[in-house]
Amino acid sequence: MKAVRFHEHGGLDVLRYEDAPEPKINPNEVLVKVKACALNHLDLWLRAGGRAWKLPMPHILGSDIAGEVVEVGSLVEGRKPGDRVLLAPGISCGECPECWKGLDSACRAYTLFGVMADGGYAEYVKSPASNVIAIPGDLDFDEAAAVPLVFLTAWHMLFARAGLRPGEDVLVMGAGSGVGSAAIQVAKLAGARVISVAGTDEKLERARELGADHGINHTTQSIAEEVRRLTAKRGVDVIVEHVGQAVWEDCFDSLATYGRLVTCGATSGAEAKLNVQALFGRQRTVMGSFMGGKGELMDVLKLIGEGKLKAVIDSHFHLKDAREAQQKMEERNFFGKILLHP
Secondary structure (H helix, E strand, O other): OEEEEEOOOOOHHHOEEEEOOOOOOOOOEEEEEEEEEEOOHHHHHHHHOOOOOOOOOOEOOOOEEEEEEEEEOOOOOOOOOOOEEEEOOEEOOOOOHHHHOOOHHHOOOOEEEOOOEOOOOEOEEEEEHHHEEEOOOOOOHHHHHOOHHHHHHHHHHHHHHOOOOOOOEEEEOOOOOHHHHHHHHHHHHOOOEEEEEEOOHHHHHHHHHHOOOEEEEOOOOOHHHHHHHHOOOOOEEEEEEOOOOOOHHHHHHOEEEEEEEEEOOOOOOOOOOOOHHHHHHOOOEEEEOOOOOHHHHHHHHHHHHOOOOOOOEEEEEEHHHHHHHHHHHHOOOOOOEEEEEO
8 A cells, every 4th residue: 555654753755655564454453445534743753753752663644544344354243345434643541440440541552653653654554453433423524523522622622621611711722723723612612712723814804704702913913912801800610722832821911810721732832931820829730631532522522423523624635645735734824634535
């Protein structure tokens, strides 16, 4: 089969469109012909070698995958060739106490497609049967690939971690990103007032189309000052943050008393200062979030299938043009998901 692999960490030039062995499935696995694979910032970090995982080489990236079943293992039930499916991006053991509790990402064996298992930058991918999910509603393959990781992440951040309640004010950083565009929709559907942050007025207008009530252009406006203005100096109840160092102080200063800042990334850097006096004095909470459980993904997919949440797609590239797709992501010249087609 054809795949995009890298044999060493580095820049865009390490990505190679080349022949690779077609996956051989075990009795409890399913072979899927990839129809669409969505990019994530994780792909860039893994390619550059900026994460703690020691990746198997050569490596195939891609955590968000949709396609068609072509083969099922002898122990697999409920799936057959020709089924239109998407893959739950997180892979856990399914047997430990954390997995039994639905805390998949706390499993000690937890990984993702494109991390310690080959991903969707290829014509075929193999998957544990438990990760194979029927595409809901009338979604096409592109829409199905654009949903799983970012919507699961946003859902887990807002509900499992931040405990979002109707009527609260939510600040969403990086409105044009996959997580940002998902969080805007999820928070609005939950009855929150949403303030989005992005670097261009065009992205803020797109955010309003998704449900954002207000927008802040961080290139021309102070995030903290605008939040104070929009909330009558009170601050916001919840912040969805995944940018890190560049916006950390502005975000923390934007929290209301009892406000909760939940972060799932650090695209601008991982080092941040914390005013401990303001933390305990105003009884604020800072928390981390990483992925979520399959049960949460099923909640998301139900709403996606009903049309209450929707995939946001920016652009499409052929698999052989994966370098160009990743370059577009690096330049932050996108709104929503960037897709690869084998």
